[in-house]
Each structure stands twice: as structure tokens, then as C-alpha cells.
Amino acid sequence: MSDLLERLRGRGWRMTSQRRVVAEVLEGDHVHLTADEVHARAAQRLPEISRATVYNTLGELVSLGEVIEVVTDGRARRYDPNAHHPHQHLVCSACGTMRDVSPTGSPLADLPAEERFGFTVSGADVTYRGLCPACIRRPGA
Numbered sequence: 319m320s321d322l323l324e325r326l327r328g329r330g331w332r333m334t335s336q337r338r339v340v341a342e343v344l345e346g347d348h349v350h351l352t353a354d355e356v357h358a359r360a361a362q363r364l365p366e367i368s369r370a371t372v373y374n375t376l377g378e379l380v381s382l383g384e385v386i387e388v389v390t391d392g393r394a395r396r397y398d399p400n401a402h403h404p405h406q407h408l409v410c411s412a413c414g415t416m417r418d419v420s421p422t423g424s425p426l427a428d429l430p431a432e433e434r435f436g437f438t439v440s441g442a443d444v445t446y447r448g449l450c451p452a453c454i455r456r457p458g459a
């Protein structure tokens with residue numbers, strides 16, 4: 319469970335009603351929302367919230383390291399509050415639904431020395447692709 323609001327309170331983040339709504343929308347597990355989705359959900363709770371406020375708040379949460387940006391397969395950038403637990407992503411090729419997964423073994427450690435070409439390797443991202451249960455059941459999928 320992402321405890322984004324708690325983390326932000328803990329670090330004394332200035333919590334206006336607009337900023338709080340953005341953080342609330344991102345609260346939860348397996349949350350990967352585009353900026354437009356964050357705005358749409360935030361506007362359901364606070365109709366006057368502007369797109370600019372949402373974008374600025376997201377940018378700030380990313381620079382604080384409390385939200386990570388996820389880009390896969392040329393889809394729109396998503397915002398992920400699961401920022402403190404290294405994880406990989408399982409993505410539905412049809413609808414784009416995304417799950418956080420923790421494969422056994424580490425993609426970073428699994429790269430053999432002779433495949434590193436003298437690089438200092440500091441990170442690795444793995445995307446698992448397939449069809450989610452809803453898309454498997456969808457006629458014509």
C-alpha cells in the first residue's frame with residue numbers, strides 16, 4: 319500500500335486543498351495514472367482545480383522522489399506513488415493496465431560482467447507484456 323499522504327505529511331510538505339487532492343488521487347496500490355487522469359479524478363473532488371496546478375504538483379512530487387514517472391512502449395507518461403520499493407511493471411498490451419511486480423532476482427545483478435562493456439551500471443527496468451484478464455475475456459481480443 320502506498321502511503322503517499324503519510325510520507326508527505328512526515329516531510330512537512332505544504333498541504334493546500336489542491337495539492338492534497340492530487341496526492342489523494344495517487345494514493346493506493348498499482349496506481350499508474352497519466353497527468354490527464356490525475357486531473358480528471360482530482361476535478362471530481364475539487365472542480366476548480368486547474369490542469370496547471372496538477373502538472374506543477376506532479377512535477378514537485380517527482381522531484382521530491384515521492385512519485386516516479388513511468389514511460390513504457392511509447393504510451394503517455396504515468397505517475398506512480400510506489401517510489402520507495404524498487405519494482406518492475408507488468409503491462410497489458412491492449413488496454414495499458416499496469417501492475418507493480420517484483421520478480422525474483424534483480425535485472426541489475428543478472429547482467430553478466432562481460433555484457434556490461436565497461437559501463438558503470440546503476441539501474442535496470444524490465445517491462446513484462448501480455449494481456450490482462452479483462453482483455454483476454456473481451457470478444458475479439
Ligand SMILES: [Zn+2]
Nearest residue numbers: 410413450453
Ligand atoms: Zn487489458
Ligand SMILES: [Zn+2]
Nearest residue numbers: 398400417418
Ligand atoms: Zn509501479
